[in-house]
Amino acid sequence: MPFLNKIQRWAEQRPHHTAVVVAGRRLDWAELRDAAAELVAETKSVTTLCEANSVDFAVRFAAAVAGTRQCAVLDPSWPAALQEDIVRRVEACAVPAQVDPDDALADGPPDTGFLIGLTSGTTSVPKAFTRSRHSWQQSFDASIEFFGLRQDDVTLAPGPLAASLNLYALAECLYAGSEFQTLESFDVGDVHAAITHDRVTRLVLVPTMLRMLSERGMTGCVDASGIRTIICAGSKLDARTLEAARRWAPNATIYEYYGASELSFVSGLGLAAGQPGTPGGTGIGRPFPGVEVSIRDDAGTGVPEGSYGNICVRSGMVSNGYLWGDDGEALRSFGSWFTVGDQGYLADGELHILGRRADMILTAGRNVYPHEVELALAAVPGVAAAVAAGMPDDLRGQRVVAGVVPSQGGITATQLRAGLEEILARDKRPLQYYVLPELPTTDRGKVSRSMLLEWINARDPRVRSLGG
Structure with a gap:
C-alpha cells in the first residue's frame, strides 16, 4: 500500500485532526478522505496532474492513485509545449489498467505501478520512470524509522x-x-510565520532554502527552538549553512541523505543538536534501513574498501525502470545491484559521494571530483559558496580552477589556500581562483561548471582573477 488505506484509518480514528494545510487552508482527515473518495469514480486510469500547491492537489493526487490508477505529476512552471509533450508521452507509454467506476478510496495490489516519476535532468525532456506501491511502502517504513517521524510532528x-x-x-x-x-x-x-504560529516541528527542504531561513531568521529574531527535525536533500550541506542552521534551530537534529529518484533512499546521517559536522567532508552516512550499498567498477565487480567506483544499491525501494529516456546508462544494473552512475567510496561503513563521472577532472594523471573541491572551499571562513571545474592545460591535461562567492568583504588566494590546508589533498586544490558575485546557474537554477569556464574564457566582468 502507498497511503490510501492509512488515510481511511486516520479518518476513522482521528476524523477532526488536521491532515493537510496549504497556505492557511486546512483539511482534517475525514474531509481529505471524503473529498478524495468523491473524485475516484471520475478519475481515469492514468492521470497527469499539473497544478500549483493547494489542498486540492493533495485531494486529486490521492484519487489519482486509488485502486490500480497511475499518476504523473508535472511541474506547472514548465513551458506549455513541454507539458503538452509529456502528457502525450504519458498517454502513449503508460499501460492503462482496468478501473472500476465503483472503486473505493483504497490501495491497489502492492506490485502494481502507481507513480510515473519525472526526473528534472539537464535535457529538455525529463526521463520518466515508474514506482510500485510496494516500493513506496518500503520507502515510508525506512524513512519514518530513520528520521523518527511521529504522529505529533x-x-x-x-x-x-x-x-x-x-x-x-x-x-x-x-x-x-x-x-x-x-x-x-x-x-x-x-515560512517564518508558519514556524511561529503553526507549531511546526519538522522542516523538509533543500540547502539553499535552509540557509535563507536560518540567516534571515537570526536577523529577524524568528524563534525556531521548537523545530526538532530538519531534513535536507538535493546537495550536501556546506559548512556555513550547517552553522547557520545550528544557531537558528538549536534543538534540531539535522539530517542529510543521498538518494536518487530511481533508487529512493540510499544513505544518510543525522547530526543531533550540538553535534559537530565534518568541515568539507564528503561523507553522507550509512545505508538506510533495508538498503545495501556496494562500490563496483564498470564491469560490476566490487572494489576494495576506500577505492572509488559506481555507487550501487540493492533494496526493495528501487524503481521499476523507465517509460522513456532510457539510454542504457541512466539506470544500470549488475544483477541485483543498481546504479545511476554516481561515483563514491565506502570507508568504515560510511558512504562518501564524489559526484557524476562526467564531471570528473583528470589532472596530471589524477582524478579530481569538483564536488569534493566545492565542499572543501565552502568550509573555508569567508566563503559563501563555491564552484570548481577543469580547464584545459597543455601540461596537466586539465587544471582545477574555482570560483568563490565571498560571504562578506573580500577574500584572497592566500586565505583560500590556507583554508584548504587541512581539509583537501594538495593535488586536488585549485591552481587558479576567481571571485564571483554569484554562482553561475542554468535556467533551471542548477549550478553550471561549464558556464564558469565560459565566463573565464570570455573575460566576463562577473569574474575577477585572484591568481593561484
Whole structure:
C-alpha cells in the first residue's frame, strides 16, 4: 500500500485532526478522505496532474492513485509545449489498467505501478520512470524509522509539490498520520510565520532554502527552538549553512541523505543538536534501513574498501525502470545491484559521494571530483559558496580552477589556500581562483561548471582573477 488505506484509518480514528494545510487552508482527515473518495469514480486510469500547491492537489493526487490508477505529476512552471509533450508521452507509454467506476478510496495490489516519476535532468525532456506501491511502502517504513517521524510532528515542506522531495513528504505524512503543511510558493516570511504560529516541528527542504531561513531568521529574531527535525536533500550541506542552521534551530537534529529518484533512499546521517559536522567532508552516512550499498567498477565487480567506483544499491525501494529516456546508462544494473552512475567510496561503513563521472577532472594523471573541491572551499571562513571545474592545460591535461562567492568583504588566494590546508589533498586544490558575485546557474537554477569556464574564457566582468 502507498497511503490510501492509512488515510481511511486516520479518518476513522482521528476524523477532526488536521491532515493537510496549504497556505492557511486546512483539511482534517475525514474531509481529505471524503473529498478524495468523491473524485475516484471520475478519475481515469492514468492521470497527469499539473497544478500549483493547494489542498486540492493533495485531494486529486490521492484519487489519482486509488485502486490500480497511475499518476504523473508535472511541474506547472514548465513551458506549455513541454507539458503538452509529456502528457502525450504519458498517454502513449503508460499501460492503462482496468478501473472500476465503483472503486473505493483504497490501495491497489502492492506490485502494481502507481507513480510515473519525472526526473528534472539537464535535457529538455525529463526521463520518466515508474514506482510500485510496494516500493513506496518500503520507502515510508525506512524513512519514518530513520528520521523518527511521529504522529505529533507538524511537517512543513515549503517547496513545490511537483518536486519529488515535497511530494514524498506529503505522502509520507499521510502514511504516518502526521500533519503536513506547505505554501502556495516559497517565501521566507511565510515560512517564518508558519514556524511561529503553526507549531511546526519538522522542516523538509533543500540547502539553499535552509540557509535563507536560518540567516534571515537570526536577523529577524524568528524563534525556531521548537523545530526538532530538519531534513535536507538535493546537495550536501556546506559548512556555513550547517552553522547557520545550528544557531537558528538549536534543538534540531539535522539530517542529510543521498538518494536518487530511481533508487529512493540510499544513505544518510543525522547530526543531533550540538553535534559537530565534518568541515568539507564528503561523507553522507550509512545505508538506510533495508538498503545495501556496494562500490563496483564498470564491469560490476566490487572494489576494495576506500577505492572509488559506481555507487550501487540493492533494496526493495528501487524503481521499476523507465517509460522513456532510457539510454542504457541512466539506470544500470549488475544483477541485483543498481546504479545511476554516481561515483563514491565506502570507508568504515560510511558512504562518501564524489559526484557524476562526467564531471570528473583528470589532472596530471589524477582524478579530481569538483564536488569534493566545492565542499572543501565552502568550509573555508569567508566563503559563501563555491564552484570548481577543469580547464584545459597543455601540461596537466586539465587544471582545477574555482570560483568563490565571498560571504562578506573580500577574500584572497592566500586565505583560500590556507583554508584548504587541512581539509583537501594538495593535488586536488585549485591552481587558479576567481571571485564571483554569484554562482553561475542554468535556467533551471542548477549550478553550471561549464558556464564558469565560459565566463573565464570570455573575460566576463562577473569574474575577477585572484591568481593561484
